[in-house]
Amino acid sequence: MAQEFEWKTELDDETIIRTHAWSPPGCHPVGCGLQLHVKDGKIVKVEGDPTHPITRGALCPRCLALKEFIYHPDRILHPMKRAREDRGLNKWEQITWDEAYDIIEENAKRIIAEYGEESIIVFGGTGRQANTYYPLMAFMVFGSPNACYAQSGWSCYGPRATITAHLMGGGYPEIDNACRYPDRYDHPGWEAPKYILMWGKEPLKSNPDGFWGHSVIDLMRRGTKLICVDPRIHWLATRAEQVIQLRPGTDTALALAMLNHIVENKLYDKDFVDRWCYGFDEFAERVKQYPPSWAAQICQVPEEQIIDVATKFATCKHSALGWGLAVDQNPNGVQLAQALLSLLAITGNLDEPGGCTLGTPIAGDDDPARDMARWGYEAGVLKPDVWARRLGASEYPGFSTIMNQCHPDFTLNAMQTGEYTCHMAYFHSSNVVSGAIAAQPDKWYEALKDVDFAVAQEPFMNPTAMALADVFLPLATFAEHNGHVQPHYGLNAAFEAAINKAVTVGECKCDIEIMIDLGKRMHPHFWSQFESVEDYLEKRVIPKDMTFDDFRKAGVIQPEEVYRKYEKGMLRPDGQVGFLTRTGRFELWSTAFPEFGEDPLPYYMEPPFSPYNEDLDPAIKEEYPLILTTGARTYVSFHSEHRQIQSLRDMVPDPLLDMNPEDAEKLGIKDGDWVLIENQFGKCRQRANVTPTILPGVVHAMHAWWYPEKDPNAPSLFGAYESNINTLLPNGYIGKIGFGDTFKANLCKVSKDEKMEV
Amino acid sequence: MKGDALFIDYEYCSGCKSCEIACRNEHDFKRGQWGIRVLEDKPWQLDDGSWNWNYIPLPSKLCDLCADKVSRGEEPSCVMHCQAKVIEFGSYDELIAKVADKPKTMIIRP
Numbered sequence: 001m002a003q004e005f006e007w008k009t010e011l012d013d014e015t016i017i018r019t020h021a022w023s024p025p026g027c028h029p030v031g032c033g034l035q036l037h038v039k040d041g042k043i044v045k046v047e048g049d050p051t052h053p054i055t056r057g058a059l060c061p062r063c064l065a066l067k068e069f070i071y072h073p074d075r076i077l078h079p080m081k082r083a084r085e086d087r088g089l090n091k092w093e094q095i096t097w098d099e100a101y102d103i104i105e106e107n108a109k110r111i112i113a114e115y116g117e118e119s120i121i122v123f124g125g126t127g128r129q130a131n132t133y134y135p136l137m138a139f140m141v142f143g144s145p146n147a148c149y150a151q152s153g154w155s156c157y158g159p160r161a162t163i164t165a166h167l168m169g170g171g172y173p174e175i176d177n178a179c180r181y182p183d184r185y186d187h188p189g190w191e192a193p194k195y196i197l198m199w200g201k202e203p204l205k206s207n208p209d210g211f212w213g214h215s216v217i218d219l220m221r222r223g224t225k226l227i228c229v230d231p232r233i234h235w236l237a238t239r240a241e242q243v244i245q246l247r248p249g250t251d252t253a254l255a256l257a258m259l260n261h262i263v264e265n266k267l268y269d270k271d272f273v274d275r276w277c278y279g280f281d282e283f284a285e286r287v288k289q290y291p292p293s294w295a296a297q298i299c300q301v302p303e304e305q306i307i308d309v310a311t312k313f314a315t316c317k318h319s320a321l322g323w324g325l326a327v328d329q330n331p332n333g334v335q336l337a338q339a340l341l342s343l344l345a346i347t348g349n350l351d352e353p354g355g356c357t358l359g360t361p362i363a364g365d366d367d368p369a370r371d372m373a374r375w376g377y378e379a380g381v382l383k384p385d386v387w388a389r390r391l392g393a394s395e396y397p398g399f400s401t402i403m404n405q406c407h408p409d410f411t412l413n414a415m416q417t418g419e420y421t422c423h424m425a426y427f428h429s430s431n432v433v434s435g436a437i438a439a440q441p442d443k444w445y446e447a448l449k450d451v452d453f454a455v456a457q458e459p460f461m462n463p464t465a466m467a468l469a470d471v472f473l474p475l476a477t478f479a480e481h482n483g484h485v486q487p488h489y490g491l492n493a494a495f496e497a498a499i500n501k502a503v504t505v506g507e508c509k510c511d512i513e514i515m516i517d518l519g520k521r522m523h524p525h526f527w528s529q530f531e532s533v534e535d536y537l538e539k540r541v542i543p544k545d546m547t548f549d550d551f552r553k554a555g556v557i558q559p560e561e562v563y564r565k566y567e568k569g570m571l572r573p574d575g576q577v578g579f580l581t582r583t584g585r586f587e588l589w590s591t592a593f594p595e596f597g598e599d600p601l602p603y604y605m606e607p608p609f610s611p612y613n614e615d616l617d618p619a620i621k622e623e624y625p626l627i628l629t630t631g632a633r634t635y636v637s638f639h640s641e642h643r644q645i646q647s648l649r650d651m652v653p654d655p656l657l658d659m660n661p662e663d664a665e666k667l668g669i670k671d672g673d674w675v676l677i678e679n680q681f682g683k684c685r686q687r688a689n690v691t692p693t694i695l696p697g698v699v700h701a702m703h704a705w706w707y708p709e710k711d712p713n714a715p716s717l718f719g720a721y722e723s724n725i726n727t728l729l730p731n732g733y734i735g736k737i738g739f740g741d742t743f744k745a746n747l748c749k750v751s752k753d754e755k756m757e758v
Numbered sequence: 759m760k761g762d763a764l765f766i767d768y769e770y771c772s773g774c775k776s777c778e779i780a781c782r783n784e785h786d787f788k789r790g791q792w793g794i795r796v797l798e799d800k801p802w803q804l805d806d807g808s809w810n811w812n813y814i815p816l817p818s819k820l821c822d823l824c825a826d827k828v829s830r831g832e833e834p835s836c837v838m839h840c841q842a843k844v845i846e847f848g849s850y851d852e853l854i855a856k857v858a859d860k861p862k863t864m865i866i867r868p
Contacts, residue, residue, distance in 0.1 A: 045783055045784075046783060047783070047839075050833075050838060057833075057838040058776065058839055058840060058843070059780070059839050059841075060841060061775055061779050064783060067783075204774070214841040214842050217772065217842045220770070233811075235772055235811055235813075237809070238810070635773075635775060636775075646789065647779055647782070647789065650789070651775060691800075691801065692801065692802065693801050
């Protein structure tokens with residue numbers, strides 16, 4: 001029996017609450033260990049928890065600034081309403097929770113009666129706890145099939161998870177950082193990866209998907225070498241053995257060429273391929289078309305480097321892949337995911353110590369790895385005929401058989417053409433009109449501005465709530481409620497742990513409490529069974545044999561690490577060995593893809609907006625000569641969050657555009673100048689960061705900028721469209737399955753912005 | 759506690775600045791005052807194609823090596839919160855041995 005985790009320590013003059021973080025404040029489900037010192041009902045100090053097996057006392061600046069976030073003067077502490085005709089104006093009136101719920105219930109019931117449940121869209125942003133709860137708000141509270149993550153091509157994590165599901169079933173391959181062992185790197189049988197192929201990913205800043213980014217440094221100290229594939233030389237890349245600094249958007253060509261070299265030179269794991277892979281001959285035939293000499297031209301990298309890297313990855317066992325957002329944000333990204341998973345598989349690095357682990361779900365009913373729509377049926381709230389009207393589901397079956405969401409580009413298009421009318425929008429931790437995820441967020445604003453009724457659920461006012469909401473519900477931070485966190489949303493969870501409430505702030509409530517409250521209004525036959533947040537957690541979320549009190553006393557619960565689960569019947573519900581696919585094998589030749597109108601084998605496609613795309617109008621190429629890549633993270637913000645937190649904003653006060661000194665000189669731009677970034681879709685302003693770490697001819701723009709200090713009223717909306725790079729990034733440039741966008745590769749021009757004050 | 763110092767492994771300092779905020783949290787320093795700051799030698803390329811890009815956390819005049827915290831048996835705040843675990847606290851003699859073992863390191867006595 002493990003020692004009891006002391007989640008609460010009473011001292012003479014204060015109480016220490018130990019907890020595990022999951023946003024808000026924004027972050028992925030990392031579950032970092034914190035100690036919150038509470039005195040007279042207020043948090044007086046925030047510290048890390050040295051006993052946490054993964055974070056070991058460390059915290060990033062975002063959690064260290066938690067006190068500033070919680071007690072910020074701009075925090076919204078009470079529900080508010082606003083007259084519909086005052087949308088876009090800062091004219092809010094404080095109301096009670098009861099009145100807020102009355103308004104929502106009355107409007108939702110009227111809209112459902114008149115237009116059907118499907119006329120309600122619940123929008124969710126990225127990363128927050130809402131990721132688990134916003135689809136449930138749609139399916140189990142309103143009975144709507146339309147939970148919407150409004151990024152073009154749903155291009156964040158979903159593509160990687162979906163392609164993994166199609167080619168091998170379940171789980172998410174992640175770098176083996178010994179995260180399931182209480183003794184971590186000392187555990188017998190664990191080995192450090194020989195190489196990590198860090199592909200379109202810089203994990204230190206954002207702890208992507210719940211992977212503790214700085215564990216890469218732990219691994220490097222234990223001998224792991226890095227190979228980075230990135231158009232930018234980021235700090236981690238300066239510690240890499242080598243960096244393939246490729247032209248943005250050409251990743252799939254590079255991956256195919258690596259596969260070509262490995263297959264042609266028989267460097268693959270023949271035993272694994274024979275026993276566990278399907279379609280190798282066809283696959284080998286396909287990759288034959290893509291020699292390193294070809295990719296070297298496309299990617300603008302040396303041929304010998306491609307050969308060297310492919311050889312090292314294939315022959316140094318075991319090695320791991322850290323595949324990042326650049327896989328998703330690419331219309332050719334499905335093929336990139338397919339190529340990278342195939343690379344892991346044929347080199348024998350799948351589910352091996354020091355390779356990539358594959359997750360198995362460990363949580364209860366609310367595990368997102370399970371089918372949330374089914375919970376909607378089981379609750380008697382979501383009707384099958386309504387589910388069948390999910391936007392874009394029949395048009396994008398390769399997307400919709402795995403993702404329980406409406407298709408974002410389809411949804412926007414249907415609203416723009418009038419084929420579909422959204423009568424109620426629920427912004428559930430979603431800053432859709434100006435944040436990180438929406439392409440051309442101004443188009444979403446336009447499409448949603450006349451919606452009959454809108455609700456926003458947030459800790460702070462933001463451009464979306466200011467632009468569109470009629471009711472604002474104040475959202476609690478993780479320090480203000482009990483809850484549950486597991487990394488990777490359950491798809492490869494290193495552990496699960498309790499979020500422990502430390503304080504109450506204003507009248508703020510957490511996602512689960514608001515869901516229960518509204519559920520009781522909308523569908524009491526199901527929701528009346530839940531007496532409290534803790535009761536909900538016990539019935540649906542935490543391990544079945546535990547009370548919430550047991551759960552929080554267990555601390556960080558790490559499941560056993562089992563490698564080679566495909567040999568042990570652990571990847572299939574029927575207990576058979578192999579993978580959860582039709583063939584029972586890892587599918588190098590996908591049996592599912594042809595049903596989605598997609599090629600069963602990977603191929604290369606030039607980015608839609610590139611200087612080398614032959615189908616692109618030459619006038620566009622001439623007018624916009626620079627390649628635009630976007631969205632690298634900083635330590636001090638989570639997408640559009642944290643902009644008002646002073647100590648974080650002081651570290652990165654302005655949005656920065658990285659540009660090479662050669663380009664800056666040609667354009668007469670100096671470091672720190674405000675510049676105008678433009679293309680045929682839109683324009684915005686950022687400050688030049690002149691740096692040799694970006695290739696000549698390529699610029700990189702920070703994403704998700706708005707200015708909480710600027711005029712809240714429309715059309716400013718806190719300067720929502722002054723610096724948001726997504727205004728230059730279009731909707732609709734997606735792959736056949738429905739994934740991908742141009743966030744990592746588009747075109748633009750840059751000029752000095754003489755009008756801006758410096 | 760004579761000779762107490764900080765060992766810095768600047769090979770792996772990722773420049774996250776957690777130490778800056780952690781220090782401020784511990785000592786309640788106001789905005790614009792610091793117990794430690796992260797300095798940067800910005801990226802530049804060598805002739806062999808490799809890159810030089812270093813961060814170094816540098817304690818200020820306000821650093822007292824978290825005397826209160828250390829007296830409670832804990833580590834200084836910057837040490838505990840460092841994400842890359844590049845700051846260590848110890849006696850000068852202990853830390854000299856670490857520097858001897860590991861290139862790209864230094865000892866700082868605030």
